[in-house]
Amino acid sequence: MASKFCRHICPRNCYNTCGLVSLVEDRRITGLYGDPAHGYSRGHLCRFGYRYLDLFYHPERVIYPLRQVPRGSGNWRRISWDEAYELIAGKMLVE
Incomplete structure (x- = not known):
């Protein structure tokens, strides 16, 4: 199973644009974390950021x-x- 970490910016359109680190295993995101190297959020996410993975893979997602x-x-x-x-x-x- 190939796995890697990818760095992103949260797409929720709030002012913070928090830094994200996602764990990708077999082309599927399996973990989502705050990016400690991000200049503003410094490893922290808001409640929307922490729930983003659940929303992304929700069975009723359009x-x-x-x-x-x-x-x-x-x-x-x-x-x-x-x-x-x-x-x-x-x-x-x-x-």
Whole structure:
């Protein structure tokens, strides 16, 4: 089993951008720790950082695009990536 440590910055978009160290074994993150070499967080993580691994591998995590149909109904339908990109691009075009 190949394992390695990788250094990252937390993607939670808070002001701290805490340093992370992840343990990767067989292409799967198995541990997540604060990076002691990070200049601000110095090895500490907030509650979001510590829970990030649980969120990343949660069985109900959305891993493909969904569209609410009809809008406002709370009902979601899986769509293709191409359809999702077309919807997004169509909303970005300026008339």
